[in-house]
Amino acid sequence: MLSFVLKRIASAIVLIVVVSFISFALTWLTPGDPARAILGISATDAQVEAKRTALGLDQNVFAAYIGWVRGVLTGDLGTSWFTNQSVADSIATRLPVTLSITIVAILLAGVIGVGIGLLAAARRGAVDSAIQPFAVLGFAVPNFIVAILLITVFAINLRMVPATGWVDFGSDPSLWAKSIVLPVIALAIAATAAVAQQTRNAAIATMQQDYVRTLRARGLGTGSIYLKHVLRNSAPVALTVLSLQFIGLLSGAVVIEYMFALPGIGALTVGAATQQDQPVIQGAVITVVIAVVVVNLIMDLAYAWLNPKVRS
Amino acid sequence: MFSRFSRSLNGGLATAAIAVAALTGCTTSGSSNDNQESLDLGSFIDVASLDPAQSDVGHYMPFLQPAYDTLIRLDDQGELVPMLATSWDFVDEARTIMELKLRDNVKFSDGTPLTADAVVSSLERFKASNGPRSTALASVDTATAVDDTTVQLHLRAPDPALAHNLALVAGMITNPAAADTDLASVPAGTGPYVLDTNATRRGDVYVFTRNENYYDTEAFPFDSISIRVLTDPTARLNAVKTEQVDAVYGAPSQLSEAQASGLTIVSTPGDWQGLFLIDRDGVTTTALGDVRVRQAINYAIDGDAILQSVAFDQGTPTTQVFYPGTPAFDPKLDDKYPYDPDKAKELLTEAGYANGFTLRMPSSDAFLPEVYPIIQQQLADVGITVEYDPQTPAAGLAPYLSGQYSSFFFSWGASQNWLDASLLLSESGAWNPYHVADPQIADLMSKIAAATGGEQDALYKELSAYVVDQAWFNPFYVVSNLMFVGPDVTVTPQPQQIVPSIYNYRPAE
Numbered sequence: 152m153l154s155f156v157l158k159r160i161a162s163a164i165v166l167i168v169v170v171s172f173i174s175f176a177l178t179w180l181t182p183g184d185p186a187r188a189i190l191g192i193s194a195t196d197a198q199v200e201a202k203r204t205a206l207g208l209d210q211n212v213f214a215a216y217i218g219w220v221r222g223v224l225t226g227d228l229g230t231s232w233f234t235n236q237s238v239a240d241s242i243a244t245r246l247p248v249t250l251s252i253t254i255v256a257i258l259l260a261g262v263i264g265v266g267i268g269l270l271a272a273a274r275r276g277a278v279d280s281a282i283q284p285f286a287v288l289g290f291a292v293p294n295f296i297v298a299i300l301l302i303t304v305f306a307i308n309l310r311m312v313p314a315t316g317w318v319d320f321g322s323d324p325s326l327w328a329k330s331i332v333l334p335v336i337a338l339a340i341a342a343t344a345a346v347a348q349q350t351r352n353a354a355i356a357t358m359q360q361d362y363v364r365t366l367r368a369r370g371l372g373t374g375s376i377y378l379k380h381v382l383r384n385s386a387p388v389a390l391t392v393l394s395l396q397f398i399g400l401l402s403g404a405v406v407i408e409y410m411f412a413l414p415g416i417g418a419l420t421v422g423a424a425t426q427q428d429q430p431v432i433q434g435a436v437i438t439v440v441i442a443v444v445v446v447n448l449i450m451d452l453a454y455a456w457l458n459p460k461v462r463s
Numbered sequence: 464m465f466s467r468f469s470r471s472l473n474g475g476l477a478t479a480a481i482a483v484a485a486l487t488g489c490t491t492s493g494s495s496n497d498n499q500e501s502l503d504l505g506s507f508i509d510v511a512s513l514d515p516a517q518s519d520v521g522h523y524m525p526f527l528q529p530a531y532d533t534l535i536r537l538d539d540q541g542e543l544v545p546m547l548a549t550s551w552d553f554v555d556e557a558r559t560i561m562e563l564k565l566r567d568n569v570k571f572s573d574g575t576p577l578t579a580d581a582v583v584s585s586l587e588r589f590k591a592s593n594g595p596r597s598t599a600l601a602s603v604d605t606a607t608a609v610d611d612t613t614v615q616l617h618l619r620a621p622d623p624a625l626a627h628n629l630a631l632v633a634g635m636i637t638n639p640a641a642a643d644t645d646l647a648s649v650p651a652g653t654g655p656y657v658l659d660t661n662a663t664r665r666g667d668v669y670v671f672t673r674n675e676n677y678y679d680t681e682a683f684p685f686d687s688i689s690i691r692v693l694t695d696p697t698a699r700l701n702a703v704k705t706e707q708v709d710a711v712y713g714a715p716s717q718l719s720e721a722q723a724s725g726l727t728i729v730s731t732p733g734d735w736q737g738l739f740l741i742d743r744d745g746v747t748t749t750a751l752g753d754v755r756v757r758q759a760i761n762y763a764i765d766g767d768a769i770l771q772s773v774a775f776d777q778g779t780p781t782t783q784v785f786y787p788g789t790p791a792f793d794p795k796l797d798d799k800y801p802y803d804p805d806k807a808k809e810l811l812t813e814a815g816y817a818n819g820f821t822l823r824m825p826s827s828d829a830f831l832p833e834v835y836p837i838i839q840q841q842l843a844d845v846g847i848t849v850e851y852d853p854q855t856p857a858a859g860l861a862p863y864l865s866g867q868y869s870s871f872f873f874s875w876g877a878s879q880n881w882l883d884a885s886l887l888l889s890e891s892g893a894w895n896p897y898h899v900a901d902p903q904i905a906d907l908m909s910k911i912a913a914a915t916g917g918e919q920d921a922l923y924k925e926l927s928a929y930v931v932d933q934a935w936f937n938p939f940y941v942v943s944n945l946m947f948v949g950p951d952v953t954v955t956p957q958p959q960q961i962v963p964s965i966y967n968y969r970p971a972e
Binding site for chain 2: 181182183184185187188189190191192193194195196198201202205233234235236240241244245299302306307310313314315316317409410411412414418419422424425426427
């Protein structure tokens with residue numbers, strides 16, 4: 152198991168190096184002039200030239216990348232060119248926001264999605280037919296449409312939750328819950344639908360296996376069959392969908408963070424990308440790559456736990 | 464149609480509402496801010512730096528004004544009034560020595576007194592900082608402290624914009640004792656408020672509380688000021704509708720929704736939007752070297768129609784580059800180029816372009832993308848072919864200033880006349896990228912620099928008339944800056960600034 156984890160970490164490091172270089176080079180080579188953008192409309196050409204030198208924009212892409220890597224190895228992610236804020240600080244304050252909404256959303260999607268999927272598989276017939284259209288609809292409606300409806304009804308008309316903004320869990324857990332409830336629902340609906348669909352199909356397939364018939368024949372209770380055997384054997388499918396959905400949620404969170412004015416990583420990354428704020432883009436890219444690697448690692452460990460065959 | 468839809472939606476989602484209420488453990492709003500002791504603003508963009516030396520103006524001003532008083536203040540009529548300086552006069556005939564008298568009871572937020580030496584050191588630091596507005600003090604050769612409350616600025620040449628600049632970031636006096644601290648994140652000035660670093664989250668919300676050492680606390684009715692960064696226009700509108708904030712910058716497309724929500728709309732002239740015809744010597748596009756061609760373009764574009772379609776009629780058609788109400792602005796000039804495609808074709812024929820010519824321009828999806836096809840169509844109607852090179856948002860200002868294009872569409876925030884003339888019209892101006900030298904403009908500008916009062920105003924008008932006649936630009940209209948304001952505060956707009964200064968807000972009666 153340990154060597155499995157070590158191998159995954161080694162491949163993660165290679166992935167981070169490759170992805171960070173590609174994103175660095177793409178940003179660096181995109182036509183544009185961050186020095187002029189920082190200094191605005193009143194600056195002289197000489198000022199812009201001095202700024203370019205100060206930012207190191209006069210280097211070639213390899214020299215600049217190596218300089219950036221040196222900084223990272225000493226724990227220095229740099230400072231935003233546009234807001235003069237430490238990249239490490241802004242990621243540290245923004246990561247909890249994005250993780251709050253995505254992790255709560257994926258937990259909801261997991262619990263509700265698996266529940267609905269199992270229910271549809273177990274009951275089939277009318278229950279299944281009733282759930283199917285909702286699952287398709289939930290998957291098809293974009294999260295920003297859901298967000299607009301939620302904001303209009305619950306924040307503007309009913310004034311039950313704030314329309315925008317974020318409250319730290321540490322400063323007030325109940326306000327924190329209120330600040331994320333709508334974003335979480337907007338994010339979770341499509342993921343729930345996807346998980347429900349896949350769980351249903353996997354559970355139906357499992358139930359047609361011979362051993363389930365044998366279990367029934369031996370007189371095991373229905374509840375025990377579903378929860379112990381069908382769920383466990385359908386779980387890898389649900390987990391795969393959940394891990395893919397989680398990675399999808401990280402990108403879906405961008406739009407949601409904008410609409411709810413949540414200071415998360417997504418909003419930070421998009422803002423930085425449109426301005427060519429190289430240090431921030433790099434910091435955000437590394438963070439997201441690490442998040443994806445960690446999620447995949449957790450999923451692999453969960454597979455191994457569920458299925459002893461994977462461990463060997 | 465819509466109201467029926469939303470009614471049935473409300474009914475249909477009632478059950479879900481109960482579920483949300485149960486989940487959050489609350490059924491009434493805890494988000495609205497009824498406390499009139501606090502001024503809560505929503506900003507379109509995050510502040511780049513809380514250090515005035517590294518900050519631009521416009522949207523950034525409300526972030527800096529709480530912590531930094533300026534030497535001179537621009538009031539809500541655009542007039543210069545005392546702030547840290549009680550007077551500012553040129554003491555020599557050539558108008559190259561400005562003497563400022565300082566208020567004698569001012570302290571920095573750490574309690575140390577504001578002295579002439581501190582002002583000199585702040586101005587020197589600003590000038591040396593290579594920030595967005597460093598050129599504001601480019602004309603200043605030396606600054607000296609004559610005595611504890613008197614500062615003299617010795618200029619290389621007369622600078623009619625100096626006093627105006629001292630009312631913006633250049634005039635924000637930074638505590639010399641804090642010069643080596645992280646001023647980008649923690650301001651150190653003489654303003655009425657100080658940054659509450661515990662309640663502030665950079666990139667999200669900035670909170671200011673009263674500066675206990677301030678000299679004129681009564682002038683500021685709010686005990687605290689908060690500014691939230693609300694980049695998304697819908698989020699901004701939602702925040703002010705639900706009283707999370709008191710006022711936000713609004714988009715013309717949202718006007719009817721804001722009105723329907725009972726918000727107060729405050730409007731003031733903003734940017735002019737139109738074409739920069741920068742290749743006036745015809746270096747890249749020979750045709751633009753002919754004044755008749757540039758005038759033809761002015762006749763060919765229906766600015767009023769563009770105003771209606773892209774800015775929802777929130778603005779006024781214009782032909783001139785100077786800000787409405789300033790000395791250089793002359794309402795009569797706005798009748799100079801009515802929409803007249805026949806006249807445009809006539810002028811093009813006279814200039815030898817009866818069969819038209821091709822203009823290559825940059826286009827951008829980042830800002831008013833809908834304007835480009837209209838320009839293309841209207842110029843095609845008089846025989847001018849426009850070809851666009853689409854630019855990425857990251858390209859920023861480079862395509863405009865590189866001289867790669869002989870003309871382009873742009874949105875210009877006009878301010879003080881001399882600043883605009885220096886940037887747009889003078890041979891060395893950054894926004895005269897082909898560095899066209901016009902002797903008439905040079906002559907008028909040197910006369911303006913030496914003149915004062917009514918004589919200077921008349922010269923400014925002459926300059927504007929000349930530029931309109933020469934058709935160096937093709938301004939379509941001046942768009943209105945809108946603020947959507949909630950019930951708890953009142954605000955007067957700030958001329959030449961996209962959002963109001965913090966001084967312009969008062970608690971509602």
